[in-house]
Amino acid sequence: STPSERDERRVFSLLLPPPNVTGRLHMGHMLNQTQMDIVVRWHRMRGFITLWLPGTDHAGIATQMMVERQLSSEGKKREQLGREAFIERVWEWKRHYGGAILDQMKRLGASVDWEREYFTMDENLSRAVREVFVRLYEDGLIYRGKYIVNWCPRCGSAISDLEVKHEDVAGKLYEIRYPVVGSEEFITVATTRPETMLGDTAVAVNEKDERYTHLHGKKVRVPLVNREIPIITDELAQPEFGTGAVKVTPAHDPNDFEAGLRHNLAQIDLMDDHARMNENAGAYAGLDRFEARLRVLHDLREQGFLVAEKDYTVSIGKCDRCNSIVEPRLSMQWFIKIAPLAKRAIEVVEKGYIRFTPENYQQIYLNWMNNIRDWCISRQLWWGHRIPAWRCTDCNETIVARETPVSCTKCKSSRLEQEPDVLDTWFSSGLLPFTSLGWPDATRDLDVFYPTSLLITGFDILFFWVARMIMLGCWFMSPPHRPVRAGEKQLEGDEVLRQSVPFREVYIHALVRDADRQKMSKTKGNVLDPIEVIGKYGTDATRFTLAAMSSPGTDIAFNPSRTDGYRAFANKIWNAARFMFMNVDRLGAGIRPSSAKSGAGVDSFAAQTLEDRWILSRFNRVAGDVDNALTAYRFDDAARAIYDFFWGEFCDWYIELIKPRMILEDDTKGGAATREDGVLACRNLVSLFEASLRLLHPVMPFITEEIWHALYDGKPPLASIALASYPQTSEKQINLDAETEMAILQDLIASVRNIRAELKVEHKQRVPIQIFAQDPAIQNLIEQNRGAVERLANVEAIACSEISLSKLPGARHTARFDVHVIYEQKIDVAAERARLTKQLEQFGKEISNGERQLSNEQFLAKAPANVAEGIRKRLLELHSLREKAQLQLDELVTAVR
């Protein structure tokens, strides 16, 4: 009961996952945006107030790399330019090339709110970033410290755990022996990174490992550097592994670092920012780390310290961005103490305030969140949000502030230096759901659109982005950080958490692969450019393909041949429209829909004939199916439902059926058609077509827009079909009888066509047929729709038989009627016999299955009544069908004799 302007049922908001400014559009973007656009258009048409917020991400490392590369082609380095000039250069780059991806997006038809486009380094967003940083600091959730982080020597920066990709490679496990001081003994340790021995400050053994009990408290001498270090007992050493003794290098390994803290060991940092050995490496100073490794091994070997080299699979970490081998390195960094944030982020998901689709991502998310570690947010880059922290060069005090401070808060000195580091890019993007809506101010946008309704994104950024948004959103949109509008009360109880989430639902989309299911990658050269694809097949066809292939849980193997099929669909729509316009023009005024209104259903449709009642019923049913599909994010079901309806029912049957009612100028066979009836039929056609366009619009925005405007002769009731109402199912227009009756006629027509094909009747030749139907209602139905049957099955006369036609060779039987084509041509006896034999076999199999079930007491006792009833009914049909087929076969054999 807050005085919120928001009525959640009428608001639909979502954030476009901001592409990197450096990005180029790929199929993944297109899939993502197609799905979002479908959902957005669908909601907008259903009357929701929609907000789809676009923007781009400054993408720290990626962008910096891009500009560095540009500089290097000019023979320059960023250090030569200096920080300020370099940043200016990046902005310049951004102004030039930064918008490319959004321009590409426009061609996909994405109906985002372009006028609200943001960039993550815009002034207002940057201000919010500083605000968040300061508040986290004030909440005691940000700390600075010297810890082991993943260090990328190429980027010259720390990166987070998530930004390290692990790769298994064949390597070696080296065993090195360290002489025990004051004894002839050696202790042998194993390592995959021998160069780090230069920084060893202990050797650890397990306390319970009796092999080493006698060495407890002794010292060893590190070969090559001749430093004496203690033998310590620590859990770190596991007796089963290697020799059971492990070297401890606190400055270059996270486990060793922890052990070092436990035993108060010195930390010897061996490398510089670019992973070259520093002065601590003694004789090896100046060497690259891998060169140093070779030299160390060589020297160890020569001096007899290297005892063994064993083949070993090592997992090496590589920088996600530049693929350099990451070095665990001790350095001063900023971290977020993540546990309190993670706790809330877990709670909101467990309580169902955020729902994942497909559901299994919920567990994946929770597993990750439950094992989360502190997040290193500082990056030693120049491009990004600079950390709002200053150090007093006089008293060394750290000042964290929203605005640049003028003097030290402690000693009043004015000699302050700002922290050179910038923030991890994901820090700012993790804030977007609320900062893009105006946080920390209590804006109307924030009130109306937060929490956003939905997030559609790929699983690859589930942890990078989705998880961070949840943690930060829940923190900063809860009291005391949630801004309160004047007169508004803070939320209470469960509402606090429920309203703090950045989005209510997360839909995780599939990965788009190439036709051979290979991941698309630049190195493989199999990347499909969406712009090229839409150039070839059209945007609508490409969108339709992606929608139709969006089934949950599976990656999409994007095969252009499929798009080819949907281009044909687009073409089909054009041609159906052409047919419609042709008739509209011929029949004249009063047929186009009123430019004064646009309804929510199939409004000015006067169902007169069976096909009218049928198509109206089908349309309403399909509209319901599409609604259900979209509600469940089943883009594939929605696309399929529309496709099948439009092509398979509307074009193949309805249009064919109403053709005789249309008056065509050169129609001499039309006969019974009157002008008035033609107008009526055409109005219905127009009305249904108009509704179909609205049904189809979210998936195929361009073609539907164009035809829709033409339909209103350029004077539509609304500026765009996108603003018209989405078709809603009207129960009144669903007509089961019409559907059943139509199915019988379709069955009859298909049977005749089938017989004609078997008998090889000339296409143009109209033939007489005989029909037998036991049920007078069916006989009546056929009688009343004689014209349709004659037309669509190319029949010239229909005779109704009083007796079953079972014995006639070539006749077809269904449960409701027998039909026979009268044609002098000899039937292909062999083919007919094969067909009947096969049919008999199938009938027989099905009958014995059914009978077995019905004679099974267990089945009768346990199966639901309707299932048993269904089988009984089917068995009756089958017996009759089998009998007829058998008679026919007998007749055939007799005839041949």
Added chain:
RNA sequence: GGGCGCUUAACUCAGCGGUAGAGUGCCACCUUCACACGGUGGAAGUCGUAGGUUCAAAUCCUACAGCGCCCACCA
């Protein structure tokens, strides 16, 4: 080392407890006045393997095989 997903017609995929589906491709016929990016008809699958649960299994369970993904600080 943990966790997850996939295996259905030649290809790409739906179906996930009650008689095997679609698109493309294939075969045959047809340029009929919306459409050959079309129409009509047709062929094509013991639903990865082996067990189990059930009256009933492509559908649920177990194991196995193959393919793929994610997470993980064991030298």
